Amino acid sequence: MSHTRTMLHPAATLGPVPQTMHAGVYREKGIVRVEEVPVPDVADGEVLIKVAACGICGTDIKKIFQAYVNPPQILGHELAGTVVAVGPGVTKWKLGDRVMSFHHVPCGNCFYCQRRLFSQCKQYKSTGLTGGFTPNGGGFGEYVKAMPWVADRGIVALPYDVTFEEATFIEPINTIFKAVQKARVTNGETVLVLGCGPIGLQLLMVAKLQGARIFTSDPMAVRRAKSLTLGAIESFDANSSGKLVQEIKDRTEGRGADVVLVAVAHPSVVADALAAARPGGRVLLFAANDPVTRIEFPAAEVGIDEKEILGSYSAAADIQDTAADLILKKQLPVMNIVTHRFPLARIQEGLELAARPTVESLKILITHQ
Numbered sequence: 001m002s003h004t005r006t007m008l009h010p011a012a013t014l015g016p017v018p019q020t021m022h023a024g025v026y027r028e029k030g031i032v033r034v035e036e037v038p039v040p041d042v043a044d045g046e047v048l049i050k051v052a053a054c055g056i057c058g059t060d061i062k063k064i065f066q067a068y069v070n071p072p073q074i075l076g077h078e079l080a081g082t083v084v085a086v087g088p089g090v091t092k093w094k095l096g097d098r099v100m101s102f103h104h105v106p107c108g109n110c111f112y113c114q115r116r117l118f119s120q121c122k123q124y125k126s127t128g129l130t131g132g133f134t135p136n137g138g139g140f141g142e143y144v145k146a147m148p149w150v151a152d153r154g155i156v157a158l159p160y161d162v163t164f165e166e167a168t169f170i171e172p173i174n175t176i177f178k179a180v181q182k183a184r185v186t187n188g189e190t191v192l193v194l195g196c197g198p199i200g201l202q203l204l205m206v207a208k209l210q211g212a213r214i215f216t217s218d219p220m221a222v223r224r225a226k227s228l229t230l231g232a233i234e235s236f237d238a239n240s241s242g243k244l245v246q247e248i249k250d251r252t253e254g255r256g257a258d259v260v261l262v263a264v265a266h267p268s269v270v271a272d273a274l275a276a277a278r279p280g281g282r283v284l285l286f287a288a289n290d291p292v293t294r295i296e297f298p299a300a301e302v303g304i305d306e307k308e309i310l311g312s313y314s315a316a317a318d319i320q321d322t323a324a325d326l327i328l329k330k331q332l333p334v335m336n337i338v339t340h341r342f343p344l345a346r347i348q349e350g351l352e353l354a355a356r357p358t359v360e361s362l363k364i365l366i367t368h369q
Contacts, residue, residue, distance in 0.1 A: 011048070012095060017048065022037075026063070029064075031348070032351055044088045048084050049084065052081040054366045081144075082097070092151070092155070098160070100155070100158060104314060105150050106118040165335065165338065185259050195287070204232060216236070217244055221237075230337075257278060258282070260274075260284070263286050265287040270295045280307065338362070339360060340363075
């Protein structure tokens with residue numbers, strides 16, 4: 001039996017492409033199994049990427065450990081690798097190109113796209129990157145297929161001085177850059193980042209680029225210390241029995257933070273964030289992206305003190321190049337937050353560490369090399 005594929009309208013390939021691959025398949029709540037599955041077929045306008053590395057995102061953890069999506073699925077959307085097959089009609093990409101790929105790309109023309117609400121676009125919500133089963137990124141597999149609209153507008157070329165591991169940050173940094181823009185962070189403002197996990201530390205990095213004064217909070221001393229190495233002025237213990245709000249007011253002439261960036265999913269943190277923000281300040285919820293959580297807060301914080309609550313979800317197409325350059329031109333020390341790498345064979349171990357982080361763990365990558 002042949003272990004390479006044949007097609008009626010064959011794609012150009014970088015050597016033989018196998019018929020099957022190994023992938024971490026989400027099979028039931030909390031469980032991802034490494035299985036042998038078909039390599040996605042490549043049709044007109046499509047691109048096949050051999051994945052080198054894929055970051056574990058908090059959204060992956062919620063989907064797997066809280067069963068927010070139905071199995072089977074191959075998740076993983078923070079990926080980078082090499083183009084190994086291109087379908088007929090593909091002109092932007094050639095075999096051997098080093099790339100990363102987004103998994104969502106908007107149409108650019110609808111009501112929402114015209115208002116820069118790209119993540120609300122109907123096409124954007126249709127995942128265009130797959131390793132098989134229901135399309136959902138696929139980076140936890142050895143190969144992913146970019147569908148035509150992603151192959152055309154959602155792939156970024158990588159220079160040779162940028163590693164695949166560095167490139168896994170292009171997608172998440174886009175989402176971070178979008179959030180910081182939406183919070184309207186400007187030079188000289190005081191920003192409080194709640195949560196010093198991988199997302200919180202990336203919010204810190206990008207807010208610092210805008211010239212903000214950054215304070216952070218986290219219950220883990222090691223994470224607080226890491227935030228200081230990345231530019232935070234001070235970091236406060238989140239378990240300090242309500243002292244955080246006073247600490248921030250003491251450092252802002254009694255006002256509070258201009259902006260609070262919330263990188264913690266616990267609903268009680270939102271009330272703390274509002275209390276720490278000055279009148280007229282902005283609170284951006286980055287981690288509030290599940291359909292179950294309910295949030296309560298004093299109405300006067302918004303209705304009288306005129307504080308804004310903002311949301312930010314996923315990436316923005318119109319900052320794709322600008323945000324990518326933060327990684328491609330090495331303007332952010334993203335590799336300083338990578339603490340663990342797991343081969344695909346140990347993906348369950350990596351996912352469990354991401355779901356239940358230790359004092360030593362921050363960003364976790366799955367590697368296919």
